[in-house]
Amino acid sequence: MKVLIVGGGGREHALAWKISRSPRVKKIFCGPGNAGIARLAECVDIQDNNIPAIIDLVRREKIDLTVVGPEVPLVAGLVDALEKEGYPVFGPRRRAAEIEGSKVLAKGIMQKYGIPTARYAVFDNAGQAKEYIKQLAAPCVIKADGLAAGKGVVVAEDEQTALAAVSDMMENRIFGAAGRQVVVEELLRGEEVSMLAFTDGEHVVPMLAAQDHKQVYDHDRGPNTGGMGAYAPAPVLTPELRQQVLETILVPAVRGMAAEDRPYRGVLYAGLMMTDKGPQVLEFNARFGDPETQPLLMMMESDLVDVMEALIAGELNKVDLRWHEGASVCVVLASGGYPGPYNKGEEITGLADLPENVVAFHAGTALKNGRVVTAGGRVLGITARAAGIPEAIELAYRGVSQVKFNGMHYRKDIGEKAINR
Template structure:
């Protein structure tokens, strides 16, 4: 079969890498792809949000399955367009993907259906938001309603910081139309964990719990990023809490979306805080996480094509999903200045020195004059698996030491939170 992957980041490289392992896949295309993906697939110069061109390409090339990586095209209705064209595509419709593209909608659905989350209020008027913040006090969290590339969530330690966040989002327009509404919610304490699940709209099969590292610096310091690294499985989620996530969060969310006229098929991502009162939802996403996809797909043993076909045919309930024992770690190498302004075009050296059992997923790279150069804020995701988490960490960081580009920075503590936990790995 012929497969098209939409997107050009680390998550899409991991999807291409995993899909290529299926004996049923004969040819893979990626639009637009990147320098690393080009070694595994034919990269097509079509933007991930150019939906008419993607539909036309899939028709012309007789693509059997399209897999959507990023949230942008999902929110813009790529699945709806492909469905109208009679083309198989993995991902939720625009109405279902609104669980990610509108934080206001997501919070309202959670409130209506009793899904555990932080106390919150939503606002279209910055003055009213400011009044609520003064009443709520700090710390608190201010969120832009729409998509903001993972940067629309601002954790505020003081009332002044929260008021400034509202001004930046709603008055200054830092995130454009995504900031017309905001959510202001209580600050939850605990450890974050991500649980993704395959669903065909009825059956829900959760993946291993993973832990992303959002802040740019070690020790969870500095501004939020799109994700500086991840590992799986995450022992912070005990077997009991894993059951709670499935029964009190994931299954109710899928049922709620169906009841709201938004039937969901694809991967549903629950970003959670494990609090003293149990897991609570920070956010839902409508696709694979990035960088969580990298370690999760490295540990997945079941043919990904078979899982996706079971989702699309409504037969997921009878599909067994198998996992490789052990752990996997992804360390993101970022451009100097990221998540703020950064320069592109720096040559990357040392990739050929990385051992074959470590995979370097390209996130923001390009080819210039025969050389791989930086082309994004998050540049590479160095990913390794091991029988234990410390072994996976050691392999990943040893490979990181072989890679260099000007301004390169990364967190040196990916996975450290798990080392002090005695909870049994799932």
């Protein structure tokens, strides 16, 4: 069969890597792809939100399955457009993807269906938001309503930071239309963990728990990023807590979305805070996380194509989702200056020298005159699988030590929270 992957980041490289291992897949296309994906797939110069061009490609190449990676084309309705043309596609439809596309909608769903989350208020007026923050007293969290590439959340430990975040989002519009409304919510304390699940709208099959590292510097310091590394499984989510998350968060979310005429089919991602009151939802995402996908797919033993096709057919209950023993760790290598301004076009060396059981998943890379160069803020996800978390950490950082590019920086503490447990 022929598969098209939409997107061009580390998540999409991991999807291409996993899908390429299915004996049923004869050819993979990817639009737009990157330098790493180009080794596994035919990369097509199509942006992930160019719906007419994607439909033309699917029609022309007789694609059997389209897999949509990023949130922007999901929220724009790419799945709806392909389904309307009769093409099989993996991912939630537009109205379902709004659980990520609108923080206001997501909080409303959680409140209505009793899903544990932080107390909150919604504002479309900056002055009213600031007055509320002054009455609330810090700390609090300010969230832009719409999509902001993983950067639309400010954790404000003091009132000044919170007020500045409202000004940036609502008055200076640093995230454009995404900041027309903001959510102000109480700050939850605890350890973060990501729980992803496949769902066909009725059945919900959870994956391993994973832990992302959002802040740019070691020990969770500095501004939020799209993610500086991840590992799976995350021991903070014990088997008992995984069952609790399934029963009190994931299943109610899927049932609630169905009741709201937003049937959900695809990957549902719950970003959780493990508080002293139990797991509470920080956010829902409508797709595979990045960089959680990299270790999760290295740990997945089952054929991902079989899982996706069963999900599309509404037969997810017939799938036995199998996982390898051990653990996997991903360390993100970022461009100098990220998450602020950064250079592009820096040559990357050492990719051919990685140890066994280590994969360099490309994110912001490109080919230039036969050389692999940087082309984004997050450049590579060096991902290892080993017998346990300590071994996977050691192996991943051994891989990191082989790779070089000008300005490269990365966190040196990925997985430490698991060791400390």
